[in-house]
Ligand code: ADP
Ligand code: ASP
């Protein structure tokens with residue numbers, strides 16, 4: 462068995478879903494389990510519908526809902542034979558009617574709890590997975606729909622729920638293989654349910670994570686992430702187009718890149734894959750003939766390539782904290798981190814000197830309270846619109862002089878902070894948001910001018 466996950470752009474329209482059908486058909490012998498994201502930007506639209514409803518603008522919310530209903534019906538009808546349109550319309554209308562009641566409830570209460578937000582955003586994957594199942598049938602691919610909420614069991618940290626792996630794995634192992642023997646199992650990514658059956662989600666971009674959980678649960682031979690790029694590229698194409706495809710990369714490198722902003726993979730995706738040592742592939746649903754990127758356990762021994770890719774995180778806030786009295790006295794760092802911990806704000810990068818600490822956060826929603834508390838024992842300054850640029854490669858730790866190459870490449874850029882992670886496979890710098898593109902281009906030409914063809918596709 463293999464798991465094939467198709468992201469939002471890969472199922473955004475009837476034409477896209479037809480491409481998915483033919484990709485899956487070509488691989489039927491490998492007994493695929495198909496995991497799909499919501500169509501196109503549906504999740505964003507559902508959340509903005511919730512925001513409109515909670516602010517009291519029920520008309521706007523209803524208008525958005527109807528627009529989304531039409532998109533699903535129109536694209537769905539193009540895929541489904543006339544004698545099945547009643548099934549399609551029945552399913553889609555049933556889900557949208559339910560969604561309409563939820564939106565009405567949210568606007569009456571004037572409150573959108575994390576739990577209600579999960580109920581709302583779950584409709585994207587519930588719809589797309591039903592439509593893809595019907596479409597497969599229409600294309601002569603025998604398919605069966607499984608509700609992800611019956612198999613993915615999570616904790617109740619709504620909007621960021623974590624899977625409870627033992628329960629989930631045992632449900633997956635019991636449910637999926639018997640169906641997969643005869644048909645293509647189709648399920649929605651991103652969504653799950655708590656032990657009490659309350660709908661939850663794994664966090665934005667979480668369908669990749671679902672695919673990996675399913676792969677680990679059924680002991681798949683491979684987890685394929687089908688998306689809109691040729692694979693992991695040497696630079697984020699939204700910042701610097703024209704990067705090269707990385708042919709193979711280790712689990713650790715991929716996880717680091719994902720964590721530092723390479724949206725092509727959800728950061729948790731590799732965790733279940735590492736557990737069961739299952740290779741993860743990133744592939745392009747528009748160009749299925751391209752080999753993509755293979756993520757495997759083996760490290761990059763044998764190549765001289767220092768860096769595999771450069772990831773970036775935009776809209777980062779840099780917080781500089783200078784000790785007013787204690788000159789790095791005992792307990793200073795603990796007090797600082799206690800404050801961030803109390804406000805549930807995670808810190809990405811840290812650098813310290815004798816009297817000061819600089820750190821970055823990507824969620825500034827509690828920053829006011831945090832700085833107020835920090836100012837009780839330190840001087841604090843805050844710079845927003847910063848960016849982290851993170852060079853990742855297992856060979857960084859074995860190669861002397863990487864930091865000096867970074868500084869040389871960036872001599873014309875004001876570097877605010879630099880840090881070599883404890884994992885030793887990344888080297889990160891913070892630059893102003895406006896310098897991001899330039900910094901990435903300079904680092905890219907420094908580290909990717911002499912490509913090893915075994916690792917990169919030029
Ligand atoms: P999907 O909807 O298929 O899950 P995403 O939008 O979540 O797709 O992820 C794919 C996107 O990730 C690409 O279109 C690209 O803009 C972005 N991306 C960021 N960094 C990288 C990288 N290093 N390599 C490839 N894509 C990247
Ligand atoms: N549809 C969800 C999102 O947009 C999950 C995913 O696409 O992976 O975040």
Ligand code: MG
Pocket residue numbers: 468666669724725726727
């Ligand atoms: Mg994604």
